[in-house]
Amino acid sequence: MTKNRAKEAAGPGTFDKVLVANRGEIAVRIIQGLREMGLRTVAVYSEPDRTALHALVADEAVLIGPAAASESYLVAERLIEAAHRTGCGAIHPGYGFLSENAAFCRAVEEAGLVFIGPTAESMEIMGDKLSSRRKMMASGVPVVPGTDQAVRDPAVAIGIADGIGYPVLLKASAGGGGKGMRIVRSAGDMASALRQTMGEAGLSFGNDAIFVEKYIEDPKHIEVQVLGDGLGGAIHLFERECSVQRRHQKLIEESPSPSLSPELRARICEAAVQTARAVSYRGAGTVEFILAPDGAFYFLEMNTRLQVEHPITEAVTGVDLVHAQVRIARGEGIGLRQEDLRQRGWALEFRVCAEDPSRNFAPSIGRIDAMNVPLGPGVRLDTGIYEGFEVPIHYDPLLAKLIVWAEDRPRAIARARRALGEFTLHGPTHNLPFHLWALDQPAFRDGTYTTHFVETSFDASDWQPELSEADREALIAAAALFESGRRAGPAGGAQGDGGDSGCHNWRQAARRAMTGHR
Amino acid sequence: MLIRKNYVVDVGDRRHTAEVARDGARVELRIDGGEPAPAVSLPVLGGRAVSVTVGGRRRLVHLTAADAKGGLRATLNGWPVTLSVMDELRAQALEAQGPAAGSGNLTADIPGLVIDIRVAAGQAVQRGEPLIVVEAMKMQNELTAGVTGTVERIAVAVGQSVNPGDILVVITPANSDQSV
Numbered sequence: 001m002t003k004n005r006a007k008e009a010a011g012p013g014t015f016d017k018v019l020v021a022n023r024g025e026i027a028v029r030i031i032q033g034l035r036e037m038g039l040r041t042v043a044v045y046s047e048p049d050r051t052a053l054h055a056l057v058a059d060e061a062v063l064i065g066p067a068a069a070s071e072s073y074l075v076a077e078r079l080i081e082a083a084h085r086t087g088c089g090a091i092h093p094g095y096g097f098l099s100e101n102a103a104f105c106r107a108v109e110e111a112g113l114v115f116i117g118p119t120a121e122s123m124e125i126m127g128d129k130l131s132s133r134r135k136m137m138a139s140g141v142p143v144v145p146g147t148d149q150a151v152r153d154p155a156v157a158i159g160i161a162d163g164i165g166y167p168v169l170l171k172a173s174a175g176g177g178g179k180g181m182r183i184v185r186s187a188g189d190m191a192s193a194l195r196q197t198m199g200e201a202g203l204s205f206g207n208d209a210i211f212v213e214k215y216i217e218d219p220k221h222i223e224v225q226v227l228g229d230g231l232g233g234a235i236h237l238f239e240r241e242c243s244v245q246r247r248h249q250k251l252i253e254e255s256p257s258p259s260l261s262p263e264l265r266a267r268i269c270e271a272a273v274q275t276a277r278a279v280s281y282r283g284a285g286t287v288e289f290i291l292a293p294d295g296a297f298y299f300l301e302m303n304t305r306l307q308v309e310h311p312i313t314e315a316v317t318g319v320d321l322v323h324a325q326v327r328i329a330r331g332e333g334i335g336l337r338q339e340d341l342r343q344r345g346w347a348l349e350f351r352v353c354a355e356d357p358s359r360n361f362a363p364s365i366g367r368i369d370a371m372n373v374p375l376g377p378g379v380r381l382d383t384g385i386y387e388g389f390e391v392p393i394h395y396d397p398l399l400a401k402l403i404v405w406a407e408d409r410p411r412a413i414a415r416a417r418r419a420l421g422e423f424t425l426h427g428p429t430h431n432l433p434f435h436l437w438a439l440d441q442p443a444f445r446d447g448t449y450t451t452h453f454v455e456t457s458f459d460a461s462d463w464q465p466e467l468s469e470a471d472r473e474a475l476i477a478a479a480a481l482f483e484s485g486r487r488a489g490p491a492g493g494a495q496g497d498g499g500d501s502g503c504h505n506w507r508q509a510a511r512r513a514m515t516g517h518r
Numbered sequence: 519m520l521i522r523k524n525y526v527v528d529v530g531d532r533r534h535t536a537e538v539a540r541d542g543a544r545v546e547l548r549i550d551g552g553e554p555a556p557a558v559s560l561p562v563l564g565g566r567a568v569s570v571t572v573g574g575r576r577r578l579v580h581l582t583a584a585d586a587k588g589g590l591r592a593t594l595n596g597w598p599v600t601l602s603v604m605d606e607l608r609a610q611a612l613e614a615q616g617p618a619a620g621s622g623n624l625t626a627d628i629p630g631l632v633i634d635i636r637v638a639a640g641q642a643v644q645r646g647e648p649l650i651v652v653e654a655m656k657m658q659n660e661l662t663a664g665v666t667g668t669v670e671r672i673a674v675a676v677g678q679s680v681n682p683g684d685i686l687v688v689i690t691p692a693n694s695d696q697s698v
Contacts, residue, residue: 354655362659363628363654363655363659364628365628365629365654365655366628366682369566369582369591370563370566370567370580370582370591372563372566372567372580393628393629393630393654393655394655395655396655397655420596421595421596422596423596424567424580424593424596425593426566426580426582426591426593426598429598430598432596432598433596433597433598436596436597464597465597467529467530467599470575471577471594471595472529472532472534473549473572473573474570474572474575474577474579474594475527475529475579475592475594475599475601476527476529476534476536476549477536477547477549477557477559477570477572478559478568478570478577478579478581478592479525479527479529479536479581479590479592479601479602479603480525480527480536480538480547480603481538481545481547481557481559481568481570482559482568482581482590482603483525483588483603483604483605484523484525484538484540485559485561
């Protein structure tokens, strides 16, 4: 089918086939949502992702280049070309990669395709910390006290810091992901800190604009999901708390936040709606705030994409955010009324990453040798992997997300413990045990944890529980009988339900496993 | 016919003995010289897990081989545990070879790109000293010497891709006179 036919058949804003310009679990989740709406799906993949789950589950899949993201998932022209070649009318960017790239958004729209996301203009305003800060100040959304202009002169910076009080944070306007930030605790440290931050920002982001704001000690990270119609109308889908982080990357998220009173929740959600309206936001977005211990909250930034942690909002509100994105992109409006939305129950999300918590969360890769996933009431697993899949070295270590929902927070925690206990993943080292550990920490259980939770509570050398004697016995028995059965046939087959073929498989599997399992 | 066999099982850093006595379909297990208890193990989940019943308690233990030398990856109640199992005779033979039997070779544990080499051939190194930096998943991983000794040879160059098991640095362990 040619691009022209696809476009002629469909009016403006309508499409029946969508290219998903992403990989891994988010590409799979978007494909699922599109398929439920009766849309056809096209995946893109790099060479090592030829057999990745997202490329297998889409209706069609297009090879877009070699392993390096800069030669595949980040090449706008190849993605647009693939969309034309397969007759797609729209592109969904997912998160990461080109999802918040205004030039990509423009190129997609100029190519006559629908971009399932916000406008390039909103991305540009929100992509720059200083411009978004100015916009929010003008709209009456609270921002952290500080400057709305770049600061180059240490004397000026000291003057500002004296006004708002130490400690202050120097922040690169173009920064992100925790890079290009420095805490300054006294006037004497200002000159060198400013010089270093400007140098880093210039090198890393090609823009050395630095601004000064008050450093909030022991903050919590609260964010609000919004949907905008692109015409100035916007609603919120309540908050998520994402304070369990390492190196500014979130590990566990929950909704609702255990830190908000109904009154504070109403105010913070209203501020998020105001933010979305200020830029006539279109589609799904997230407004991030920091919450100070005294209950004051401040605008941090707006993420102009679908978030990794969107499923917990779906769990408590019952709204499918990918469906909502598609409806808005079709020009059908938000399709939901604020007064109809409620938070029901409690949801937690655990990011399952190929990384070793004992080695400073260093990444790990390899083949998924065994995978047994949790199921049952209130459990959702968004995943991009399967047994036998080789986790590639080139991309994000996120393998899957476990989401649990229950009637309230204590029950959600109990359910999470049950589900994490059922989750087996052999191959790369992963952080599932970290999540089991976190669930037992007093600061997590009572909800008082802050963004410093991991650095203050987690000791890489001493966090795994002692094995109970009964557990140790079970492991010794399993290992000895495994080894014994490998030579002598099935061990203790007295129950007999394994049958001959079962025993055969067992021996074969053991033999294959013991000889390098490939 | 009754067949008895002894195994050595390492769970974390503790070593245990397990005696498996088989009489047809009946199996008895004696752990660390304790009382023998009837044991049943059923391979399940396509052979990747075993349902073990010892002394009336049933558990599901996931097991996959980590290497060809008896190393196993196990998961019990969501917690991964490193195990190794071998028959007693083999364990005794290995022990007789002494602690220096393990070579000082540094091997890659993940695929990646060598971006820095911090030592040269002939250089003396201490256990734990950083030798090579391998970049994987946009993270730099410092690989350190497993033994104190002398660098015999650097087997890779900066810019080279490496795979798990590839030898990176050959080290002759110090006081190798301890080996029998």
